[in-house]
Each structure stands twice: as structure tokens, then as C-alpha cells.
Amino acid sequence: MATQEVESEITGTVWKIEVKVGDKVEVEDVIMILESMKMEIPIEAPCAGTIKELMVKEEDSVVEDQVVALIES
Amino acid sequence: MKAAVLREANKPLEIEECQVSKPGPREVLVRPIAAGVCHSDLHFMDGSYPYMLPTILGHESAGIVEEVGSSVTYVKKGDHVITCLSAFCGHCDKCLTGRLALCSSPDVSRKPDEESRILQDGQPIHQFLNLSSFAELMLIHEHALVKVREDMPMDRAALIGCSTTTGVGAVFHTAKVEPGSKVAVIGCGGVGLAAVNGAAIAGAGQIIAVDMVDAKLEIAKSVGATHTVNAGSGNAVGEVVEMTQGGCDYTFEAIGLKATTEQAFQMLGAGGVATVIGMIPVGTMVELHGVDFLAEKKIQGSNMGSNRFRVDMPQFVDFYLNGKLHLDQMISKHIKLDQINDALDALKTGQEARHVIMFD
Known part of the structure; x- marks a missing residue:
């Protein structure tokens, strides 16, 4: 078992979280959607596994490279 | 309604049947008459800017109000x-x-938790930039449109919705170009040509258009460029610095590349300002020579021409109708919605100005 960090590659606001802790995800599944300068930008799972922790909630601001979730793979 | 749907990056758009939701209190249903095909759409098609899929691209349009929400x-x-x-x-x-x-x-x-503005058989289609104009109907917030005079041709009006506002606005609002100044614009697509035209309206003394396609440089001359540089020579920076006898007061990057952004900064004279309009792919870093800051050279971004579009766009319409804003030569072809992929392919070549979709 390893823990993988999920990072945002852009600054924005969390518009919608598509998963909850304990959910199983596959590579490229959408974990959450950011709103940034009118764009809806997906943050996708970098690996398959189980959502271990969500570090943000809807309407939170996030910055580039911020860790927003952990996946146990 | 018919719409051009992007289901997967780097795949052609599919013409599909979609539906729009009922207008909410502050929403307006618009029937587009014309929609420009903009290079920015390609950034989302090729994945250099990730976006939620499926979506309907298109963000430069003009049309007629079909229905309004209860509070509009x-x-x-x-x-x-x-x-x-x-x-x-x-x-x-x-x-x-x-x-x-x-x-x-x-x-x-x-x-x-609300129903999506665009649906397909009950499933949500993500609205692109709050607009999605490659569709026969657009359901948008009332603060995403501006009323314009009815003698303005719709195909020209559509261009004002993005490229004109982005280019002219970068000159007027972001950089605040002063009369008599020396200006260079790198990239003569729709936005770059609008910046050239904007610099001419602002009274710039020297306006140098830079591109690798001679046909585009010819259009640039027709909208206000006083000089042109074909960057294919490999020494665009040197040529611009020589033409201006020491560098520009204002430069504009209208492509969205690391190399041309760095060139825009290198073309500046002391105290000059480089304005980056182009969409540089996510993750790209830009490198500058630190010593240049001693000469008070500046670099800044511009988003949609720092617009106040409800004020700007009616002014741009007036500029067109009184002959100051040249939109006729910006349109290379009128097409139908089902020809959208041909228009996007043409954009990739960089050879043509703009295709405009005309809806029936």
C-alpha cells in the first residue's frame, strides 16, 4: 500500500467534489472540478486506488501544486 | 438543438442533438446568428488546457434574445x-x-446540485466558459451578454465577442498605449490583428506586425500596421529593435508560446511594457533576463482585454460602423455548423484569418 498525493495544477476555486473518502477510483477518474477564470478544470486521479483523504471542500480556494486529496493505492 | 460536442481531447467535434434547460430567474436564452471559430477553442480541443468533458466549445458569438428569466x-x-x-x-x-x-x-x-444548462437525454453537458456557442441555442447568465444596435452585421458583431475585445482591450485597458508610442504585435491571428487595429486607434506612432505568414502581414497593414516583420527570418527581435532604434514602448504577444513571450520582452526598450495575451499551455515556464528589470522593463498578462464589455462592445460596434475598426478582412470564410472541424483544421495551419459559423 502506498499513498499518492493528488495536486491541483492551476489556481482556482473548488466548484464540485465528485468523490468521498473510501470511494474506489481508477486512473483519470475526475476527483473534483475547479473553477478558474471561467474554466471548469478537472482534477483527475493520477493512479487507481481508494480515496484516503480530501483536503479541501467545495468553494475552497486552491493554489497551483496544492495537495487536494490522498489516494491509497 | 444541434451542437458540436467535444467528447474526447484530440478528436473531431461531433454534431449531436442536445437540449437546453428552462431559463432560471437571471438567465437568457439566446439564438446565435453567428459564431467565430477562435484559436482558443483549439487549446481545449488538444488538451493543453484541460476541461470537463463532454462540452460544447465556442465562445465568440452574436445573436437574438429568444426568452428571458423572470428577474431579467x-x-x-x-x-x-x-x-x-x-x-x-x-x-x-x-x-x-x-x-x-x-x-x-x-x-x-x-x-x-442544479440541473445543467445543457443536457443530452437528461445527462449533463458541461457548458464551455459559461457560453458554448457552437450550438443553435445558448442559455447564459444575463451578465454574459450586452445589447447592441441592430444595424450591426451579426457576423462582424460575433468577432467583437472575443478576438476584438481581447486584442483592442489589451491595447486600451491593459497596456494603455499612448499616442505616438512604438508598438510591436507578435502573432497576426484574429487577436493580434485586433491589437494592431487597436494600437492604430490609440494613435501609436509605429506599429510593427510580426508573423510568419506574409498574407497575414498584408492584412495587418490594412488594419493599421506601419511596418511588418516576417519572423521566418529568424531574427525578429533584432529587426524590431533596429526599426524602433532601441526597442518598443509596448509589445503584445498574441500566440501563447514561451519563445514569443520571451521575444516580446526582448523587443522592449527601456521602460517598455510587454503584454501577454496568448494562452500559454498550463505548466509552461517563461525565462527572462533579470538584468532587464534594471531598465524598468515590465511584463504583464491580459485576460480578455481587461474588458468592461458592457461599455466596450457597443463602442467597438460604433468604431466598426464609423470605419475605425476593420472587421471585414478578419473573416476568411462563412461556414455552417457541420463544417466546424474543417474550420478548426484550417486554424491549426495558421494560414487563414477567421471562419465564422452562420446559423440558419
């Missing part, structure tokens, strides 16, 4: 409008300090 008083059925992706909430710190183009409030979108 600004427009009524039959009004001619230009749409704009810079939807403003009107109450955030950016809006209240006059920087409406930077508003990022989610209040102009539907909430995550």
Missing part, C-alpha cells in the same frame, strides 16, 4: 446581443474595483 430586465425577446465569456457577478472585490474581467465568482454558473 436588461434585455427582452428580439434584442440583438453579443455574448461574452467575462460574465461578471457584480458584487465581488474584482467587480467592485472595476476589474470585471477578473471576476471568478461561481454566481454566474448554476450550482453543482
Whole structure:
């Protein structure tokens, strides 16, 4: 078992979280959607596994490279 | 309604049947008459800017109001409008300090638990930049449109919805170009040509258009360029610095590349300002020579021309109708919605100006 960090590659606001802790995800599944300068930008799972922790909630601001979730793979 | 749907990056758009939701209290249903095919759409098609899929691209259009929500008083059925992706909430710190183009409030979108504005058999289709104009109907927030005079041709009006506002606005609002100044514009697509035209309206003394396609440089001359440089020579920076006898007061990057952004900075004279309009792919770093800051050279971004579009766009319409803003030569072809992929392929070659979709 390893823990993988999920990072945002852009600054924005969390518009919608598509998963909850304990959910199983596959590579490229959408974990959450950011709103940034009118764009809806997906943050996708970098690996398959189980959502271990969500570090943000809807309407939170996030910055580039911020860790927003952990996946146990 | 028919719409051009992007289901997967780097795949052609599919013409599919979709539906729009009923207008909410502050929403307006617009029937687009014309929609420009913009290079920015390609950034999302090729994945250099990730976006939620499926979506309907398109963000540069003009049309007629079909229906309004219960709280809308600004427009009524039959009004001619230009749409704009810079939807403003009107109450955030950016809006209240006059920087409406930077508003990022989610209040102009539907909430995550509400029905999507666009649907296909009950399933949500993600709205692109609050607009999605490659479709026969657009359901948008009332703060994503502006009324315009009815003698303005719709195909020209559509261009004002993005490329004109982005290019002219970068000159007027972001850089605030002064009369008599020396200007260079790198990239002569729709936005770059608009910046050239904007610099001419602002009274710049020397306007140098830089591109690798001679046909585009010819168009640049017709909209106000005083000089041109074909960057294929490999020494665009040197040529511009020589022409201006020491560098520009203002440069504009209208492509979205690391190399041309760095060139825009290198073309500056002491005290000059480089304005980056192009969309540089996510993750790209830009390198500058630190010593240049001693000469008070500056570099800045410009988003949608730092617009206040409800004020700007009617002015641009007037500029067109009184002959100052040259939009006729910006349109290389009128097409139908089902020819959209051909238009996007043509954009990739960089050889042509703009294709405009005309809806029946």
C-alpha cells in the first residue's frame, strides 16, 4: 500500500467534489472540478486506488501544486 | 438543438442533438446568428488546457434574445446581443474595483446540485466558459451578454465577442498605449490583428506586425500596421529593435508560446511594457533576463482585454460602423455548423484569418 498525493495544477476555486473518502477510483477518474477564470478544470486521479483523504471542500480556494486529496493505492 | 460536442481531447467535434434547460430567474436564452471559430477553442480541443468533458466549445458569438428569466430586465425577446465569456457577478472585490474581467465568482454558473444548462437525454453537458456557442441555442447568465444596435452585421458583431475585445482591450485597458508610442504585435491571428487595429486607434506612432505568414502581414497593414516583420527570418527581435532604434514602448504577444513571450520582452526598450495575451499551455515556464528589470522593463498578462464589455462592445460596434475598426478582412470564410472541424483544421495551419459559423 502506498499513498499518492493528488495536486491541483492551476489556481482556482473548488466548484464540485465528485468523490468521498473510501470511494474506489481508477486512473483519470475526475476527483473534483475547479473553477478558474471561467474554466471548469478537472482534477483527475493520477493512479487507481481508494480515496484516503480530501483536503479541501467545495468553494475552497486552491493554489497551483496544492495537495487536494490522498489516494491509497 | 444541434451542437458540436467535444467528447474526447484530440478528436473531431461531433454534431449531436442536445437540449437546453428552462431559463432560471437571471438567465437568457439566446439564438446565435453567428459564431467565430477562435484559436482558443483549439487549446481545449488538444488538451493543453484541460476541461470537463463532454462540452460544447465556442465562445465568440452574436445573436437574438429568444426568452428571458423572470428577474431579467436588461434585455427582452428580439434584442440583438453579443455574448461574452467575462460574465461578471457584480458584487465581488474584482467587480467592485472595476476589474470585471477578473471576476471568478461561481454566481454566474448554476450550482453543482442544479440541473445543467445543457443536457443530452437528461445527462449533463458541461457548458464551455459559461457560453458554448457552437450550438443553435445558448442559455447564459444575463451578465454574459450586452445589447447592441441592430444595424450591426451579426457576423462582424460575433468577432467583437472575443478576438476584438481581447486584442483592442489589451491595447486600451491593459497596456494603455499612448499616442505616438512604438508598438510591436507578435502573432497576426484574429487577436493580434485586433491589437494592431487597436494600437492604430490609440494613435501609436509605429506599429510593427510580426508573423510568419506574409498574407497575414498584408492584412495587418490594412488594419493599421506601419511596418511588418516576417519572423521566418529568424531574427525578429533584432529587426524590431533596429526599426524602433532601441526597442518598443509596448509589445503584445498574441500566440501563447514561451519563445514569443520571451521575444516580446526582448523587443522592449527601456521602460517598455510587454503584454501577454496568448494562452500559454498550463505548466509552461517563461525565462527572462533579470538584468532587464534594471531598465524598468515590465511584463504583464491580459485576460480578455481587461474588458468592461458592457461599455466596450457597443463602442467597438460604433468604431466598426464609423470605419475605425476593420472587421471585414478578419473573416476568411462563412461556414455552417457541420463544417466546424474543417474550420478548426484550417486554424491549426495558421494560414487563414477567421471562419465564422452562420446559423440558419
